[in-house]
Every structure is written in structure tokens, then in C-alpha cells.
Amino acid sequence: MDSNDQHLHFDSLATKRVEVKGPVNSLSTPIYTSSTFYLDNAQHGAALCLQDSVQDGQSPWLYSRWGNPTNDVAERLITKLEVGRSGLTTAATYVTSSGMSAISTALLALLHAGDHAVFPTNIYGGTHEVITDLLPKMGVSVTCVDPSDINNFVNAIKPNTKMLYGETPANPTMILTDLAALGNLGRTRNITTVVDATFGSVYNTRPLEHGIDVVVHSATKYYGGHSDLIAGTITSANAALHDRIGHYLRLLGGTASPHTTFLLQRGIKTLHLRMERHNQNALRLAQFLQSHAKVERVHYPGxxxxxxxxxxxxxxxxxxxxxxxxxxRGGADAGRRVIESVQLITLAVSLGGVESLIEQASTMTHTMVDRDTRERSGITDGLLRFSVGCENIDDLIADLTQALEKA
Incomplete structure (x- = not known):
């Protein structure tokens, strides 16, 4: 027992901080649940509050809304994956409390009153709500374009355009945005480019390699991979963007829990294994569906x-x-019968987990999008969104076969 503690009463001893003895050499990342980190001295605290460099040997942590050791592990790991072969050396990542937190934080950090932004018409329902509800209240104007042709972005640019936003593949129609063309357009016109790459996953799509400035993901999906966490990621190509977004993340309070980032980095360890099966199964199922008499159209980039x-x-x-x-074939009613008839596949929203999920976009994930916009975006009443899991391919085909018979 520390001799300095001998004079303390029981209740003080029970609540006083006890330090972890090290080195620990833990193979698994510890979960640092502490909301607050103690300081060596007043100068140490001042440096952290001002976000200046601390002295060697001093902790860089102040308060978990600003940063946390467990979160830092996941963020550095994700940065390595997102950077890929881009050669970027100043890229960095924030893990947020949800995918929508990642999207809204990035938009609020990079857009201001009087700005204009260009978005695709084919877009996630939550993002659609942000650009039609939140951004107009901020005084930000938005133009939505068909993302399949980069000239549509070019023609929509105004003198006050500050952002070009892409989502590729698009939710739920699987339309692609040409990343290299979008990145080049942004650099040429000095406009920040942001891309939501959730649908493709970092394993298949790395926008930073194509010159995009900021990449967002719903890490709930493929990054986590097990339908047991809610998180988002924001990866910026340079420190200036990262610092600007970080300022807003701290103000808005969308920091992820260390419990979540522990699960997230654990899930990432099997990301490559899961994605190999997702890719294989989806291609086989897309080919099967394309040849089925009761299927009118299949949207799959492969x-x-x-x-x-x-x-x-x-x-x-x-x-x-x-x-x-x-x-x-048969529209909304036929689609509803299919999603209510699956047995192995689960009727549920979300995506990217090891289990297969299916839903009807027009009545579920995109019901908040007005009919005219849905139709212009190619979201027909009978469109089904299918997140292909890691089950046995023959079992998945058999389940779809019996469900389609009821359409």
C-alpha cells in the first residue's frame, strides 16, 4: 500500500484512482471506458485544451469526446485501409456514433450559409432528409443531378459551389459515380469532394485512391459486419480537412463509444474474409436473378x-x-410477397452483415423520399434491396426460388 494513502478513510480509498501497472503487452485492444484522463500538471492540461503538442511521455488524452485510446486504434487502422495505394501521408479518420453522424458532421463542417452543393438524385434516404430539411435551414442551397454522367456535376456548378457529393454504388439503385472524374473536377474547380462509399465497402472501393477529399461510411455495415454496433467513419485526405471536421465533431458530440470501437476494430480483422464471400455470393445471385422469369430487372455492377x-x-x-x-414483375404487391416469403433470408433494413437481409425500398428505407424523386432516381415500387450475406450460396438460391414462386 502506498504510504501516502495510510491516512485516508475507507470511502476515500475506495474512490481514489489506481493506476494500471505496465507494460501490459495486451494482444487485444483494451476498452478505455474513462470519460476523463488525469493531468500531470497545469501546463499539460493547458496544452491539451489548446490542442497543442504535449511533452514526451505525457498522455495525449483529455476527455473522450475529444479522443480516446480505444477509438484511436480503430481510427488509425481504418485510415490505413482507406488510404490504400493513394500515397497519402496526412490522411486521418474519425469514428463517429453512427453513419448519419458521419454524414451530417462532414456536411455541417464543410458547408456554410450562402454555399451551394451538388448531390446525386440517387442517395440514401437519411442523406436525402439532411439535404432537403437541414441544409436549407442553414442557408445552403442544393442541386441534385443524375450521377452517372460527370457532366451533370459540371453543369450544376455555380460560383458559390463548395461541395460535390457522391454515393457509389448508390443506395439502392447501384448507380456508380466516376470517382476519378469527380476527384479531378473537384481539384480543377477548387471544390471539396465527399463520397459515401458504404455500399461498396473499403475492401472494394477506396475513393481516396481516385483523388476524393473526404470519404464517409456507415461503419454499422461492412466495417462492423455483424449487425451488433452503430458507428460511422470520416476519413479526410489531409490534416486541414481532418482538423476542420474534428472541431465540429467535438461540438456536435457525435463521438463513438470505446465499447463500439472495440467491436469495430475486432470486426475489421475479418473484413477481407467476409468480403470475399459477399462478393462471390452476390455475383452468383445476381446472375441467378437475371435469368429468372419473374424478375424484370437486376441492378448489380458486376x-x-x-x-x-x-x-x-x-x-x-x-x-x-x-x-x-x-x-x-408485378410491382409493389409482388415484391411484398417475395420479402414476406423468404425463410433463410431475413426481412429487415440495414445491410453489410454476415446474414442476408431483404427489404422493399419504396415502402421502407426510402419512404421519406417523395414519389417523384423516387421515380426519377429509378426506385420503382417493386424494387427490392438485397444485402447478400455469407451463407451457403445454394441455400440462398433455394430460398429465393421458393419466395419468387409466390410472387
Whole structure:
């Protein structure tokens, strides 16, 4: 017992901080649940509050909303994956409390009153709500364009355009945005580019390699991979963008819990194994659905029939992802019968987990999008969004076969 503690009463001894003795050499990342980190002296605290460099041997942690050791492990790991072969040396990542926290924080950090931004018409329902509800209240104007042609972005640019936003593959129609073209356009016009790459996963799609400035993910999906956490990621190509976004993340309070980032970095350890199966299963199922008499149309970049298949081969490597959209003959009622008839596949929203999930976009994930916008985006009433899992491919085909018979 520390001799300095001998004079303390029981209740003081019970609550006083006890330090971990090291070195520990833990193979698994510890979960640092501490909200607050103690300081060596007043100068140490001042440096952290001002976000200045601390002295050698001093802790860089102040308060977990600002940063946490467990979160830091996941963030550095994700940065390595996102950077890929881009050669970027100043890229950095924040893990946020959800995918929507990542998207909204990035938008609020990079757009201000009087700015204009260009977004795709084919976009996640939550993002659609942000750009039609939140951004107008901030005084930010938005133009939505068909993302399949980069000229649509070019023609939408105004003198006050500050952001070009892409989502590739798009949710749920699987339309691609040409990442290299978008990145080049942003650099040429000095406009920040942001891309949501959730659908493709970092295993298949790495926008930073194509010159994009900021990449966001719903880490709930493929990064986590087990439908047991909610998180998001924001990876910036340079320190200036990272610091600007970090300021807003701290103010808005969307920091992820260390319990979540522990699960996240654990899930990432099997990301490559899971994605190999997602890619294989989805391609086989897309081919099966394309040949089925009761399926009118299949949207999957890995199919030669996809209008952007050649682009997919350039920017989606080594595979085309685990997401499929397909339209059942008979419209909304036929689609509803299919999703209510599956047995192995689960009727549920979300995506990217090891289990296969299916839903009807027009009545579920995109019901908040007005009908006119849905139709212009290619989201028909009968469109089903299918997150292909890691089950046995023969079992998945058998389940879809019996469900389609009821359409």
C-alpha cells in the first residue's frame, strides 16, 4: 500500500484512482471506458485544451469526446485501409456514433450559409432528409443531378459551389459515380469532394485512391459486419480537412463509444474474409436473378448488363460488393410477397452483415423520399434491396426460388 494513502478513510480509498501497472503487452485492444484522463500538471492540461503538442511521455488524452485510446486504434487502422495505394501521408479518420453522424458532421463542417452543393438524385434516404430539411435551414442551397454522367456535376456548378457529393454504388439503385472524374473536377474547380462509399465497402472501393477529399461510411455495415454496433467513419485526405471536421465533431458530440470501437476494430480483422464471400455470393445471385422469369430487372455492377460495368471494373476491385437491387414483375404487391416469403433470408433494413437481409425500398428505407424523386432516381415500387450475406450460396438460391414462386 502506498504510504501516502495510510491516512485516508475507507470511502476515500475506495474512490481514489489506481493506476494500471505496465507494460501490459495486451494482444487485444483494451476498452478505455474513462470519460476523463488525469493531468500531470497545469501546463499539460493547458496544452491539451489548446490542442497543442504535449511533452514526451505525457498522455495525449483529455476527455473522450475529444479522443480516446480505444477509438484511436480503430481510427488509425481504418485510415490505413482507406488510404490504400493513394500515397497519402496526412490522411486521418474519425469514428463517429453512427453513419448519419458521419454524414451530417462532414456536411455541417464543410458547408456554410450562402454555399451551394451538388448531390446525386440517387442517395440514401437519411442523406436525402439532411439535404432537403437541414441544409436549407442553414442557408445552403442544393442541386441534385443524375450521377452517372460527370457532366451533370459540371453543369450544376455555380460560383458559390463548395461541395460535390457522391454515393457509389448508390443506395439502392447501384448507380456508380466516376470517382476519378469527380476527384479531378473537384481539384480543377477548387471544390471539396465527399463520397459515401458504404455500399461498396473499403475492401472494394477506396475513393481516396481516385483523388476524393473526404470519404464517409456507415461503419454499422461492412466495417462492423455483424449487425451488433452503430458507428460511422470520416476519413479526410489531409490534416486541414481532418482538423476542420474534428472541431465540429467535438461540438456536435457525435463521438463513438470505446465499447463500439472495440467491436469495430475486432470486426475489421475479418473484413477481407467476409468480403470475399459477399462478393462471390452476390455475383452468383445476381446472375441467378437475371435469368429468372419473374424478375424484370437486376441492378448489380458486376453484371455485364449493368450500364456502368466497365467503370465498375476500374474502380471496384477486387469485387463488386454484396448489394443487389432487383425488380419483381408485378410491382409493389409482388415484391411484398417475395420479402414476406423468404425463410433463410431475413426481412429487415440495414445491410453489410454476415446474414442476408431483404427489404422493399419504396415502402421502407426510402419512404421519406417523395414519389417523384423516387421515380426519377429509378426506385420503382417493386424494387427490392438485397444485402447478400455469407451463407451457403445454394441455400440462398433455394430460398429465393421458393419466395419468387409466390410472387
Amino acid at each position: 453484371l455485364e448488363s449493368h450500364p456502368q460495368h466497365e467503370l465498375a471494373k476500374k474502380q471496384m476491385q477486387p469485387g463488386f460488393g454484396g448489394m443487389i437491387a432487383f425488380e419483381v
